[in-house]
Structures are given as C-alpha cells and as structure tokens.
Amino acid sequence: MQTSIESQHLSDTEKRMYSRDEVAQHTQDGDVWVIIERDVYDLSQFLQDHPGGSKILLGVAGQDATKKFKKYHRMGILSKYNERLLIGRLEESTRRSGSSLRSSIFAVFRRSET
Ligand code: HEM
Numbered sequence: 001m002q003t004s005i006e007s008q009h010l011s012d013t014e015k016r017m018y019s020r021d022e023v024a025q026h027t028q029d030g031d032v033w034v035i036i037e038r039d040v041y042d043l044s045q046f047l048q049d050h051p052g053g054s055k056i057l058l059g060v061a062g063q064d065a066t067k068k069f070k071k072y073h074r075m076g077i078l079s080k081y082n083e084r085l086l087i088g089r090l091e092e093s094t095r096r097s098g099s100s101l102r103s104s105i106f107a108v109f110r111r112s113e114t
Pocket residue numbers: 034041043050051052053056057060065068069072073074077078081085
C-alpha cells in the first residue's frame with residue numbers, strides 16, 4: 001500500500017476553520033495566507049513559484065484576495081493547486097457583510113457600550 005508522506009496539507013474532511021483575524025496574522029515573507037472565495041490558502045511555499053511573482057502576493061497577505069485573484073486568473077486554476085495550498089475555510093461568523101443590517105447595527109451599539 002502506498003502512503004503519501006509528501007503532503008502536510010489536510011484532507012477535505014480535516015480542513016480547519018479560520019477567522020479573518022487569524023488569517024490577518026500571516027503577512028510576512030515566508031508566512032503568507034490569503035482568502036479566496038472564503039477558502040484559506042497558505043502561499044508561504046508558493047511565493048517563489050508563483051508565475052505572477054511574490055511581490056503581488058505579499059501585497060495581499062493576510063487579506064481577502066478574491067477580487068484581485070479573479071482579475072488575473074480563471075477560478076478553474078485553483079483546483080490544480082488546492083491539494084498543495086488550501087488549508088481551510090473562513091468561519092461563518094466572520095462573514096463580512098453580516099447576516100443582516102440589523103445585526104451590524106447591534107454590533108456597533110455593543111462596541112460603544114464597552
Ligand atoms: C492560490 C493562489 C494563487 C495561485 C494558485 C496562482 C497561480 C497563478 C498561475 C498558475 C499563474 C499563471 C497564469 C495562469 O495560469 O493563469 C498566475 C499568474 C499571475 N497571478 Fe497568480 N495565483 C494565485 C494568487 C494570486 C493573487 C492573490 C494575485 C494578486 C493579488 C495574483 C496575481 C497574478 C498575476 C499578476 C499573474 C500574472 C498574470 C499575467 O502575466 O498575465 N495571483 N498565478
């Protein structure tokens with residue numbers, strides 16, 4: 001039986017959930033995470049291999065890079081890289097738009113109370 005020791009990345013069922021705050025910690029050269037369509041990618045090892053260069057990836061490190069990614073690539077190319085780069089998903093609770101306007105307003109009030 002052949003077992004793969006090559007990939008340290010997790011299988012689909014084992015993928016972790018991350019908050020936007022957690023992703024935002026990874027902004028250094030050699031430690032770069034980005035979000036693309038709610039998926040979290042660890043691009044640390046990929047920086048040097050990226051055909052578009054490392055500089056542009058460092059520019060979106062720790063952020064949601066969906067818009068820029070779509071500008072330069074077809075979404076289809078991700079399936080080729082998922083196994084190597086995809087480490088998890090963004091937590092539902094960190095959805096930027098919020099579930100409703102009302103919940104965003106409550107969040108503002110809660111913040112001003114403290
Ligand atoms: C999972 C993340 C990413 C992967 C796997 C990836 C992969 C690739 C690949 C394979 C190419 C060669 C062209 C192609 O086949 O489409 C490319 C080019 C490029 N990528 Fe990425 N990329 C990623 C993220 C990003 C991000 C976040 C940006 C911008 C902020 C970016 C900017 C570019 C640019 C500017 C090019 C060159 C386009 C050109 O020469 O016309 N990439 N990338």
